[in-house]
Amino acid sequence: MNQKELTQHLKQVKTLCTSQGARLTPQREQVLSLIMRSKKPLTAYELLEGMRQEDKTPAPPTVYRALEFLQEQGLIHKLESLHAFVGCNHPEHPHAGQFLICTDCGEVNEVCNHELDKSLNAVEKNQGFNLQRPVIELLGRCASCQK
Amino acid sequence: MNQKELTQHLKQVKTLCTSQGARLTPQREQVLSLIMRSKKPLTAYELLEGMRQEDKTPAPPTVYRALEFLQEQGLIHKLESLHAFVGCNHPEHPHAGQFLICTDCGEVNEVCNHELDKSLNAVEKNQGFNLQRPVIELLGRCASCQK
DNA sequence: CCTAGAATGTTATAATGTAACAATTAAAAT
């Protein structure tokens, strides 16, 4: 995400937070901004490093708290298989993410496949399971890296 | 898994390993045995603790090596969202696991849903993605815990 | 202003995972 897109995104996100009575403080915004600008998912400690370059020297809880907030607001997703975080491009309606993760170039692509959703619903129904948080992370090689 | 089932499972597994030219050494068998006997997924350090009760005092690399071997042989699965390991009941034909994980009671249920598989294949095809390791972990409440 | 709750700062530590190299053991070759 480039500077212009970022500015636009942050404006949207601020509106969104305000409407929810959630406070997108400067620190939280800084963490979000670092994540959105990155081409790759970032770990908590990479974010800490990023914050240090722009700012003072925050301690781990600072960044973990910001990450918790951003997840609650649906502004970022955590990738369990990478211990890293990516921004969400469609935070306006809450959703669980489905991710294609390239193990070669590190690119992460958030998809939204309704067939997959249906299958998950079917599993839920079959098993009498109440699904609350699906973790769908598809690791492999992206189209470019196969060439 | 009870003692009788375990014995039976270990016998099968030994045959399987032998046929692959893989060596299920006593340590590896001990780790597998701890995992299969447990009702809940176990973390590496819980396994270390378990090994210490039966044996000497192994260091972390010991258990991580055993876990790596067991995963390679398809005898166990790692749950990324829990940093923990569960046994596989169908190691005879290799597969990626699909898991229902109850956040109340901790029970983990490995399912094998072909609709879900199809959806994954469709995503692969649509995106030109070469899927190598799907991580499918469905967190929520199991049927019993909803009552 | 005053106060209550939210957010942040700070220190310490817990939990998870790996690098590097030495010692041992088991398989394979001679």
Add this chain to the structure above:
DNA sequence: ATTTTAATTGTTACATTATAACATTCTAGG
């Protein structure tokens, strides 16, 4: 059977990821 080789295990140290606990500061609402 002995030698050679590769696989496995032991050991130490450390890297990475994450949280508990408590103090301080800030902010919104009365």
